[in-house]
Amino acid sequence: MIELAVTCTACGAGAVHEVGAVLLDHDALEGADDAEAWTRAVYVAMSLTCPSCGAVDQHRVVPESGRALEVDGQIVREGCAALSDGTVIHTPTEGITLLEARASAAPNDPLGWRALGNFAMRAGQSERALAAWRRGAELDGELECALAIAVDAVARSSEHAADLVARAAERLVFAAPQRRPLQSAHVAELVRKLGAPLVLVLDGTRVDPTGVRDWSGFGERLATAREIQATRP
Numbered sequence: 695m696i697e698l699a700v701t702c703t704a705c706g707a708g709a710v711h712e713v714g715a716v717l718l719d720h721d722a723l724e725g726a727d728d729a730e731a732w733t734r735a736v737y738v739a740m741s742l743t744c745p746s747c748g749a750v751d752q753h754r755v756v757p758e759s760g761r762a763l764e765v766d767g768q769i770v771r772e773g774c775a776a777l778s779d780g781t782v783i784h785t786p787t788e789g790i791t792l793l794e795a796r797a798s799a800a801p802n803d804p805l806g807w808r809a810l811g812n813f814a815m816r817a818g819q820s821e822r823a824l825a826a827w828r829r830g831a832e833l834d835g836e837l838e839c840a841l842a843i844a845v846d847a848v849a850r851s852s853e854h855a856a857d858l859v860a861r862a863a864e865r866l867v868f869a870a871p872q873r874r875p876l877q878s879a880h881v882a883e884l885v886r887k888l889g890a891p892l893v894l895v896l897d898g899t900r901v902d903p904t905g906v907r908d909w910s911g912f913g914e915r916l917a918t919a920r921e922i923q924a925t926r927p
């Protein structure tokens with residue numbers, strides 16, 4: 695862990711955040727050594743929340759703290775942060791805002807909601823991630839978002855968990871072939887953890903999960919079934 699000292703631009707309070715990973719872009723300093731330059735140069739993958747006022751990703755890096763970052767290749771890496779298309783970003787919130795705009799501009803494309811959800815979750819903004827995955831999961835046949843929502847629901851023991859796991863299970867038939875074994879194993883694990891009764895019909899054969907002993911074998915069956923129906927008994 696590294697400590698990064700920042701000043702909140704919303705309330706002016708100082709704070710020291712423990713950060714797990716930092717990208718340091720020496721080029722962005724442009725020869726300057728002030729707070730503005732260090733704020734441009736330092737990217738933290740997790741959103742930083744001001745402990746005084748709650749503002750998210752609104753801070754300037756304290757120059758001494760920036761200077762103290764050493765490029766060690768493990769925790770601090772040299773480089774600038776960018777979205778997958780190369781758009782440079784300076785805070786996770788900036789990335790989320792861009793991805794939100796793109797997803798909203800093409801709301802029927804699940805890729806936009808997936809990208810937004812995955813990015814927001816990595817930034818520690820789980821509510822925004824879940825909101826994005828929920829939008830994506832509403833689209834017919836979208837497995838990845840549905841699976842992400844189901845994982846969260848099972849982890850929180852949500853009353854909707856069984857329905858969400860059932861939806862993800864039924865959508866396994868739409869998985870990309872190379873991803874399906876892993877996604878099937880995830881669904882099998884969710885069914886195991888669920889505790890609530892769920893009945894699966896795999897290619898016409900009824901499987902009662904309460905009778906399953908071999909969960910990896912169950913995952914393999916999910917990975918090869920051509921038709922999957924999942925219902926509450």
Ligand SMILES: [Zn+2]
Nearest residue numbers: 702705744747
């Ligand atoms: Zn603040």
